[in-house]
Amino acid sequence: MLLPLLLAVLWGGSGALYPKFQLQVPKSVSVQEGLCVVVSCSLITYPQRGWTHATPAHGYWFRNPANTDTDPPVATNKPGQKVQKDTQGRFQLLGNLSQSCSLLIRDVQMEDAASYFFRLERGSYVQYNFKENMFYLEVTDLTQKPEVYIPETLEPGHQVTLICVFNWIFEECPAPTFSWTGAAVSSHGAGPRTSYFSVLTLTPRPQDHGTELTCRVDFSRKGVSTEKTVRLSVAYAPRDLVVSTSRANVSALEPWGNSPHLAVQKGQFLRLLCAADSLPLATLSWALEDRVLSWSHPSGSRTLELVLPGVKAEDAGRYTCQAENRLGAQSRSLDLSVQYAPENLRVVVSQANRTVLENFGNDTSLVVLEGQSLRLLCVTHSNPPARLSWARGGQTLSPSQPSDPGVLELPQIQTEHEGEFTCQAQNPLGSQYLSLSLSVVYPPQLLEPSCSWEDGGLHCSCSSRAQPAPSLRWRLGEGLLEGTLSNASFKVTSSSAGPWANSSLSLSEGLSSGLSLSCEAQNVHGAQSARVLLLPGEKKLISNGVFVAIGLMTLLFLCLIPIAVKTLRKKRIQAEVPAPAPDAPAAPAAPAPGETLRSRLSRRSTILDYINVIPKPGLLAQKRKANPSSPSRPPPPDAHPPESRHKQKEPYYVSYSCPGPKASTQDAEYENNQEELHYAVLNFPGHRPWETQGSKDAHSDYAEIQLH
Structure with missing residues (x-):
């Protein structure tokens, strides 16, 4: 009996212990201030005593602690039931109480934080407080955002x-x-x-x-x-493009200013950084002139770097950084100037017609033909541009073209131009020198051959100067004699020293009136020859005074010929005003009938050395005058000095020059022809006595004298 009574008491105090009153609700509910929350509540079961299906069920939610008989609830479904003022309109009982007893709380306030329990009333028997199933409402600050x-x-x-x-x-x-x-x-x-x-x-x-x-x-x-x-992220084209530079591998980048120019020295480190603001990210690229050097990926960084570890001369130019996206592009350029000292110095040699012969480097020898015109152009690479100058022998030469000091013009090359020419290129970063050795070459130039009788034979010597050194040979009749050789009738001896070549010829046999003898000199640039005309006769003694007189008469006759020709020409031009004729010298006495001059004058041996110098056509033919040797050039080493010639057997030379009338324009042709007569020498080798036996001299000693 006691056990059923005890169970009844316990069940009356707690629906959870009473099997017929069961409710399910969470123990705790958290909500942020101001928000709305639904506390889920389910009626599982309650006794079916004292009510029918028509009996209404009333539910109440109370804030704990509360006296359900006197305190108003926070929410109820009973019509006309008063509720708490602070919860009125905010707390609402949901459901029909057949299964649901959920509570809706709107606009949760901090004061709403408390424990709540549910009460069910239906009929006379079901009036039960589910305090064993209370839940706690936790209210926190509002942190949830939309x-x-x-x-x-x-x-x-x-x-x-x-x-x-x-x-x-x-x-x-x-x-x-x-x-x-x-x-x-x-x-x-x-x-x-x-x-x-x-x-x-x-x-x-x-x-x-x-x-x-x-x-x-x-x-x-x-x-x-x-x-x-x-x-908001609104797309826009690239803008605010900035280029930064650094001239050291470890130094910080510095934004480059508004100047479009950047100067660095050759070999220096250089880093260029390009950055741009854009949305979406722009594709960045670096280009040199029209050649793209590098570019960035569209999803990569907002910057693009270009590194030149050792700047070279060919790195100079316009560098452009471009930023581009679908909305547009922006770019910025800077001109990179690479500065360096002069290098690759060379000389361009050309003739007067600007024909380029060759490019020459340092310590080069240039061979030029005498009389040529040369133009030397000094060329170098440098930045800033180098100042060019020419020097010779340590002395600076005046520029041929003041506007272009690197040009040196030599209009007519002469032997005195030989030597070293130096071009200097200089700028603030350094200097460079180039030396060019000029060597002048020219065709042979003959000195007059000299001949004399010695020891019963004819001895002749010939000298010539040329660059390169000439070769000498003797033309005797139809034969050529050169080098060093000898036999019973002749002996040839040759030598050379520097630009000079010397040769001597000794003839002991084979001399005749038709014999032709000449000395020839030649090299790769030309040739010259000098002819010796032999006019031998019988060896007779002729007095020195008479022989000199005959020579003087002959020279006087030769001098009168050009004077007479000029006088006749002037008379033709000035017919109305005749000029007085110059006094002619008295003609020699006519010979007796049957007697000739050659039969009157006989000698045992007479040699007329007649020198005819005929230069071959060349660049120097118009420049060389009648004088065969230049005063600035020394005589050949083996040439005979005047003192040695006085010691030979012939007593003296007789040489005459003929003064003529003044030159005029009408006489130009004659004067040009007259230049070909270089000189004439009559050589009387020794004292010869006269011989009066005219019958024995019937043959001719000589037939003619040729003038060239």
Whole structure:
């Protein structure tokens, strides 16, 4: 009996212990201030005593502690039942109490934090407090924010839709009020809207990039709200492009200024950095002139680096950094100037007609034919441009062209131009020198051959100067004699020293009136010859005075011929004004009948050395005058000095020059022909006595004298 009574007492105090009163509710519920929450509650079972299906069920939620007989509940479904003032309209009992006893709490306040229990009343028997199934309401600060859905990048001028959503857990909760604020939102579309989410349509502008857009959520109780702010990303073309430079591998980069020029020295380290602001990210590239050197990936960095570890001369030029995306492009250029000392110095040699002969480097020998015109152009690579100058023998030469000091013109090359010419190129970073050795070559130039009788034979010597040294040979009749050789009738001896060549010929046999003897000199640039005309007769003694007189008469006759020719020409031109004729010398006495001059004058041996110098055509033919030797050139080493010739057997030479009338324009042709007569020498080798036996001298001693 005691056990049933004890169980009845225990069941009367707790529905959880009484098998017929069961309720399911969470022990704790957490909610943020101002939000809405539904506390889930389920009636599992309660006794079916004292009520029918028509009997209404009334449920009550009380804040613990509470006296259910006197204290008003926070929420109830009983009509006319008073509730707590602070919960009126906010707390609501949901469900029909057949199974659900859930509680809806709107606009949760901090004061709502407490424990709550449910009471069920139905009929006369079911009146039960489920205190064993209380739940605790925890109220925290409002931290939940709405979610704003916006594209990552907005295209300027293109309409876009933005969505703001506040995540409600329970559909039973009332919708909050949404509002949008920001520079990109027009006043027309910024009004508040009540819904579970908000949609905003706008057309972004370029100036909207970086501005803020706020979605605000307001709840029913005044002053409780939450918001979410986003920053608009409006696409734009590249801008604010900056180029930075560094001239050392470890130094910091410095932004380059507005100047488009950058000067560095050859071999220096150089780093160029390009950076640009754009959305989306731009593709960066470095280009030298029209050649792309490097580029960046569109999804890579906002900067692009170009490194020149050792700047070379060919690295000079315009460098351009370009940033480009789908909305546009921006670029910036700088002109890189590479400075270096003069290098690759060379000389371009050309003739007067600008024909380029060759490019010469340092310590080069240049061989030039005498009389040529040369143009030496000094060329170098340097930055800044080098100052060019020419020097010879340590003395600076005046430039041929003041506007171009690197040009040296030599209009007529002479032997005195031989030597070393030096070109100097200099700028603030250094200097360079180049030396060119000039060697002048020319055709042979003969000195007059000299002949004499010695020891019963004819001895002749010949000398010539040329560059390169000439070769000498004797033409005796139809034969050629050269080098050093000898036999019973002749002996040839040759020698050379520097530009001089010497040769001597000794003849002991084979002399005749038709014999032709000449000395010839030649090298690769030309040739000259000198002819010796032999006029031998019988060896007779002729007095020295008579022989001299005959020579003087002959020279006088030769001198009168050009004077007479000039006089006749002038008379033809000036027919109206005749000029007085010059006094002619008295003619020699006529010989007796049957007697000739040659039979009157006989000698045992007479030699007329007649020198005819005929240069071959060449560059020097018009420049060389009648004088066969230049005063600036020394005589050949083996040539006989005048003193040695006086010691030979012939007593003296007789040489005459004929003065003529003044030259005129009408006599130009004659004067040109007259230049070919270089000189004439009559050589009387010794004293010969006269011989009066005319019958024995019937043959001719000589037949003619030739003038050239």
